[in-house]
Amino acid sequence: MSETGLIKHISHPHPVTGVTNSKLGVWCFLASEIMLFGGLFSAYILLRTGVTDWPRGHEVLNVPLATLNTMVLITSSVTMVMSWASLELKNLSKFKFYMTITVLLGIAFLVVKSFEYGHKFEHHHFPSTSNFYATYFTLTGLHGLHVIGGIFVNLYFLLFGVKMWEKDPEQFTGRIEAAGLYWHFVDLVWIFLFPALYLL
Amino acid sequence: MSGHSPEAVKKQVRTYIAVFAALAGLTVLTVGVSYLKLPLGAAIALALLIASVKGTLVAAFFMHLISEKKIIWLILVFAVLFFFLILLYPSWHAL
Numbered sequence: 001m002s003e004t005g006l007i008k009h010i011s012h013p014h015p016v017t018g019v020t021n022s023k024l025g026v027w028c029f030l031a032s033e034i035m036l037f038g039g040l041f042s043a044y045i046l047l048r049t050g051v052t053d054w055p056r057g058h059e060v061l062n063v064p065l066a067t068l069n070t071m072v073l074i075t076s077s078v079t080m081v082m083s084w085a086s087l088e089l090k091n092l093s094k095f096k097f098y099m100t101i102t103v104l105l106g107i108a109f110l111v112v113k114s115f116e117y118g119h120k121f122e123h124h125h126f127p128s129t130s131n132f133y134a135t136y137f138t139l140t141g142l143h144g145l146h147v148i149g150g151i152f153v154n155l156y157f158l159l160f161g162v163k164m165w166e167k168d169p170e171q172f173t174g175r176i177e178a179a180g181l182y183w184h185f186v187d188l189v190w191i192f193l194f195p196a197l198y199l200l
Numbered sequence: 201m202s203g204h205s206p207e208a209v210k211k212q213v214r215t216y217i218a219v220f221a222a223l224a225g226l227t228v229l230t231v232g233v234s235y236l237k238l239p240l241g242a243a244i245a246l247a248l249l250i251a252s253v254k255g256t257l258v259a260a261f262f263m264h265l266i267s268e269k270k271i272i273w274l275i276l277v278f279a280v281l282f283f284f285l286i287l288l289y290p291s292w293h294a295l
Contacts, residue, residue: 017269017271018269018270018271019268019269019271019272023272024271024272024275027272027275027276028275030279031275031276031278031279034279034280034282034283035279035282035283035286038282038283038286038287039286041287042286042287042288042290042291045287045290045291046290046291049291058234063231063234067227067231070227071224071227074220074223074224074227075220077220077223077258077262078216078217078219078220078262080262081216081262082213082216085209085212085213085216088204088206088209089206089209089210177264180262180263181263184258184259184262184263185263187258187262188255188258188259191251191254191255191258192251192255194230194251195230195234195247195248195250195251196247199230199231199234199243199247200234200240200243200244200247
């Protein structure tokens with residue numbers, strides 16, 4: 001069991017906190033992520049309220065594509081939580097199935113986003129074009145980087161990290177829950193980005 | 201959350217499906233509302249309200265916050281407090 005390793009309480013809850021150290025660590029990381037996006041949302045509000053001619057999102061951005069991407073991310077959140085639930089039910093093949101779908105949906109999100117970016121570049125809309133596009137590219141770009149990071153983490157667990165299931169299923173289930181917390185956070189950020197940039 | 205009975209997990213799975221349906225419905229609703237061409241103030245209030253409901257659903261059920269330990273809530277309360285501070289203070293200061 002990994003409880004004898006360097007980091008304690010990663011398979012079983014710490015007696016003081018009641019949660020595993022890995023979960024505590026992920027939540028601290030997510031708290032810092034809240035601040036990162038909070039600063040950028042704050043910049044968005046300041047820039048937007050500081051001018052009179054800020055474009056309404058739907059006039060300049062592709063709402064149907066972004067709606068599709070919202071559905072893609074929401075679905076990927078469900079498949080992510082289902083992959084964790086499959087491990088709780090001791091069903092490794094279902095875990096692999098749901099995790100594969102999660103990874104594919106993450107890639108689908110990026111493909112749709114790249115079409116959107118490509119369309120903007122074709123029309124010579126760059127971050128330097130206006131405050132609106134600077135905000136749009138910064139917020140969606142940083143979010144996209146988070147999606148890329150999540151895909152790599154999920155792929156690692158799907159292809160290599162899954163070996164841990166044989167020797168410590170509890171720790172592996174905890175790892176998938178932690179990866180899920182991050183993935184749901186990325187979904188949550190998009191839930192606010194979507195109306196802020198596209199619909200208002 | 202680890203180590204639940206299979207029955208409890210299966211019940212949770214049904215909740216996840218219901219949450220997914222709610223999220224999809226609210227996404228359609230928020231897009232539909234945006235086509236009503238409401239005044240900006242009302243549009244912002246409504247879009248934020250729908251996004252907050254969606255965000256709460258994701259955090260409560262997918263991120264298991266509804267049954268999470270106190271220490272996680274403590275971290276989150278501080279993060280959310282500072283989030284609103286960083287979000288609102290500069291805007292308020294700029295007025």
